[in-house]
Amino acid sequence: MLILDRDVLPxxxxxxxxxxxxxxxYLNSRSxxxxxxxxxxxxxGEGSFRGLLSIMVDAGLVGIHxxxxxxxxxxxxxxxxxxxxxxDIDIGFTLGTYNQGIKVFAAAGKIGDGMEQVKVSTAxxxxxxxxxxxxxxxxxxxPHWEFSRSNVDASEKIMDEADMHNGDVFLMCGAESPRAARxxxxxxxxxxxx
Numbered sequence: 001m002l003i004l005d006r007d008v009l010p011x012x013x014x015x016x017x018x019x020x021x022x023x024x025x026y027l028n029s030r031s032x033x034x035x036x037x038x039x040x041x042x043x044x045g046e047g048s049f050r051g052l053l054s055i056m057v058d059a060g061l062v063g064i065h066x067x068x069x070x071x072x073x074x075x076x077x078x079x080x081x082x083x084x085x086x087x088d089i090d091i092g093f094t095l096g097t098y099n100q101g102i103k104v105f106a107a108a109g110k111i112g113d114g115m116e117q118v119k120v121s122t123a124x125x126x127x128x129x130x131x132x133x134x135x136x137x138x139x140x141x142x143p144h145w146e147f148s149r150s151n152v153d154a155s156e157k158i159m160d161e162a163d164m165h166n167g168d169v170f171l172m173c174g175a176e177s178p179r180a181a182r183x184x185x186x187x188x189x190x191x192x193x194x
Contacts, residue, residue, distance in 0.1 A: 014044050014045070014048040015042070015044055015048055015049070015051065015052040016124070016183055016187065017186075017187065017190055018124070018182065018183040018185075018186035018187050018190065019042050019044065019052055019183075020052070020055075020056060020061070021082060021084060021186050021189075021190060022041070022042060022086075022182065022186060023038060023042070023052075023056065023061075023062065024061065024071060024075050024078060024079040024082070025079065025084070025085070025086065026038065026041055027062065027069065027070065027071040027075065028071065028076075028079050031067075031070060032065060032067040032068035032069065032070050033068050033069050033070075034068045034069070035049060035050070035053065035068075035069060037068075038053075038069060042179075043178065043179040043182075044179075053069065056075070059074065060072055060073075060074040060075070061074050061075035061078060062075050081193075082189075082190070082193055083104060083105035083106065083107070083193055084102060084103070084104055084105070084186070084189045084190070084193065085102070085103045085105075085162075086100065086101070086102050086103075086182070086185070086186075087101040087102060087103050087161055087162045087170070088100075088101065089101045089157060089158070089161045089162065089172075091154040091157050091158060091172070092154060093130055093154065093172060094174060095126070095127055095128040095129070095130065095172065095173065095174025095175075096126070096127040096128070096174025096175045096176055096180075096181060097174070097175070097176050097177075098174065098175055098176070098177060098178045098180070098181040099172055099173065099174045099175075099181055100172070100173055100174075100178075100181040100182045100184070100185040100186075101162065101170060101171065101172050101185070102170070102171045102172075102173070102185040102186065102188070102189045103162040103163070103164070103168060103169070103170055103171075104168065104169040104170075104171065104189045104192050104193060105165075105167075105168055106167045106168060107167070107168070107169045107192045107193060108133040108134065108135060108166075108167045108168065108169055109167070110169075110192050111131060111133055111142050111169060111192075112142065112143070113142050113143045114129075114130070114131040114141070114142040114143070116191075117129040117131045117171060117188045117191075117192075120184075120187055120188045120191045121173045121184040121185070121187070121188050122184075123187075124180075124183050124184045124187040124188075125175055125180040125183060125184055126173045126174060126175045126180065126181065126183075126184025126185070126188075127174050127175055127176065128173070128174055129171055129172065129173045129174075129184065129185070129188055130171070130172045131169065131170075131171055132147060132155075132158060132169070132170045132171075132172075133167075133168070133169050133170075134159070134164040134165060134166050134167065134168045134169075134170075135166060135167075136166065137166065138155070139151075139155035139158055139159060139164070139170075158170050169192065171185055171188050171189060172185075173185035173188060
């Protein structure tokens with residue numbers, strides 16, 4: 001799912017499609033948010049955030065009011081279409097210094113052996129990505145490992161904290177900074193829903 005048009009982005013842009021997705025996810029549960037709160041949440045400078053905000057306003061995804069930034073109808077539609085939810089969880093499988101979990105609703109049919117997710121993660125600054133799918137009420141690691149049988153505690157934690165249902169995907173991406181882990185995880189998720 002490509003959100004930002006690469007042809008109109010500044011060449012030294014410090015924001016990505018992942019940032020657009022995180023803004024929409026953050027705004028979904030809040031009525032108005034300040035620019036500084038969102039730039040801190042994204043771990044990007046306020047100057048860069050102003051550039052991202054301008055693009056999102058022009059696209060009709062968000063609006064600006066004296067109370068702060070809010071999600072517009074186009075933003076809500078995009079948020080609902082994404083079917084993605086970040087999950088902060090520690091299951092003992094670390095890939096980098098920092099890790100980010102993310103749930104993708106009903107995307108299990110798009111998963112092969114999990115290597116495509118690793119490629120996307122590393123292309124966006126991650127050091128790797130572990131992929132799990134929920135099938136027959138069990139957590140599986142592609143292509144054929146019944147993860148639930150050998151890792152009961154970790155699989156139960158994934159199922160509970162990510163609220164997994166059959167057909168859902170759970171990703172864990174790691175990187176050497178919190179921002180890089182978050183961007184890598186979201187870009188893998190956006191690639192799946194693309």
